[in-house]
Amino acid sequence: MKYHAHTRIFVAGHRGLVGSAICRALEKRGFDNLIVRTSSELDLTDGARVEAFFRTEKPELVILAAAKVGGIQANSLYPADFILNNIAIESNVIQAALRHGCDRLLFLGSSCIYPRMCPQPIREEYLLTAPLESTNEAYALAKIAGLKMCEAINRQHAKHYLAVMPTNLYGPGDNYDLETSHVIPALIRKFHEAKTNRVPQVVLWGTGNPRREFLYVDDMADACLYLMLDTDTCALTNIGTGIDLTIRETAELVAQTVGYEGEIVFDHTHPDGTPQKLLDVSRLSSLGWKARTSLRHGLEMTYAAFLKGEARM
Numbered sequence: 001m002k003y004h005a006h007t008r009i010f011v012a013g014h015r016g017l018v019g020s021a022i023c024r025a026l027e028k029r030g031f032d033n034l035i036v037r038t039s040s041e042l043d044l045t046d047g048a049r050v051e052a053f054f055r056t057e058k059p060e061l062v063i064l065a066a067a068k069v070g071g072i073q074a075n076s077l078y079p080a081d082f083i084l085n086n087i088a089i090e091s092n093v094i095q096a097a098l099r100h101g102c103d104r105l106l107f108l109g110s111s112c113i114y115p116r117m118c119p120q121p122i123r124e125e126y127l128l129t130a131p132l133e134s135t136n137e138a139y140a141l142a143k144i145a146g147l148k149m150c151e152a153i154n155r156q157h158a159k160h161y162l163a164v165m166p167t168n169l170y171g172p173g174d175n176y177d178l179e180t181s182h183v184i185p186a187l188i189r190k191f192h193e194a195k196t197n198r199v200p201q202v203v204l205w206g207t208g209n210p211r212r213e214f215l216y217v218d219d220m221a222d223a224c225l226y227l228m229l230d231t232d233t234c235a236l237t238n239i240g241t242g243i244d245l246t247i248r249e250t251a252e253l254v255a256q257t258v259g260y261e262g263e264i265v266f267d268h269t270h271p272d273g274t275p276q277k278l279l280d281v282s283r284l285s286s287l288g289w290k291a292r293t294s295l296r297h298g299l300e301m302t303y304a305a306f307l308k309g310e311a312r313m
C-alpha cells in the first residue's frame with residue numbers, strides 16, 4: 001500500500017452517515033491524520049473557501065462523502081437544493097483536489113443514478129441508457145455529473161479518481177427526521193414511538209411493494225477503503241449486498257427488531273419511487289469484496305444505537 005498512517009486524508013462530510021463510518025474505518029486501519037471540517041467551518045458550496053482550504057491543508061487523499069441527501073419526500077420537495085448544492089460541492093472539491101495534485105479521490109454516488117426501469121440486477125453499464133426516476137431526478141443528475149467529472153479528469157489528467165455507487169444505506173448516525181429521512185430510520189422511529197406510546201397502528205408511505213436493497217454503513221465504509229486503498233481501480237463500481245426485499249418485508253423485519261406488534265398500514269397517497277433497484281455486485285466481488293453484515297444484525301445494531309440516543313432527532 002502506498003499510503004501510510006500519517007497520510008493526510010480529507011474526509012468531506014465526516015458528520016454524515018457515510019462520512020462518520022469512513023472516519024471510524026480509517027481510524028481502525030491506523031490512519032491518524034484525518035482532516036475534517038464541519039459545514040459551518042467550511043462551506044463546500046463556496047469555491048473560494050474550498051480552494052483556500054486545499055492550499056493550506058494539502059490533503060493527499062480526498063473522500064467526498066459530503067452531499068445534500070434525503071429520502072423520497074425530501075428529494076421530491078427540494079429538487080433545486082439537491083441539484084444546485086450537490087453540483088457545487090462536487091465541482092469545488094474535485095477541482096481543488098485536481099489543482100492541488102491529489103492523485104486519488106473517492107466520490108460517493110448513489111444507486112438512483114441508474115434508469116428507473118432498469119433490467120435487474122443493475123450493472124454499471126446501464127448508466128444513461130433510459131430516463132431516471134422522477135422523485136429523485138435532480139439528485140441523480142448531480143451524482144451523474146460528479147462521476148463524469150471523475151471519469152473526465154482520469155482521462156485528461158491521468159488521475160485515479162474513483163466513483164462508487166452504494167445501494168440504500170442505513171446504520172448508526174442516520175437522520176431520523178420523519179419528513180426528510182430514508183425509509184429505515186423512519187421505520188425505526190415510527191415503530192419505536194408506537195411501541196412506547198402503545199399506538200395500535202403505524203402508517204407507512206406508498207404501497208409497500210417496491211423492492212429495496214440495504215447495506216449496513218460500516219460495510220459500505222469497509223468497501224470504500226478496500227477499493228480506494230487496496231486496489232487501484234478507477235472503474236465505476238456498485239456497492240451492495242446483491243439481495244433485496246419489499247418495503248412491506250422490510251417493515252416487518254424492523255417491527256420485529258423494535259418489538260412492535262401492532263398493525264402496519266400503507267398510505268397509497270405517498271409515492272413508491274422506483275419499483276426496484278437491486279445492484280449487480282459482480283464487479284465488486286471480482287475485485288475481492290463482499291458484504292458481511294446481515295440485514296437482521298445490522299438493524300439490531302442500528303436500533304441499539306438509536307436507543308443510546310445517537311439519533312439526530
Ligand code: GFB
Pocket residue numbers: 070071072073075110111112135136139140167168169180181182183184186187203204205206207210212247270271272273274
Ligand atoms: O428510503 P426512501 O425514502 O427512498 O424510500 P428511495 C424507500 C421506499 O420506502 C419508498 C417507502 O417506496 C417509500 O415510499 N416508505 C414507506 C417510506 N414508509 C416510509 C417512510 O415513513 N419514510 C420514507 N422515507 N419512506 C431515495 C432517493 O429513494 O433513496 C435518493 O430519493 C437516494 O435519491 C436514496 O437514492 C438512497 O429508496 O425511494
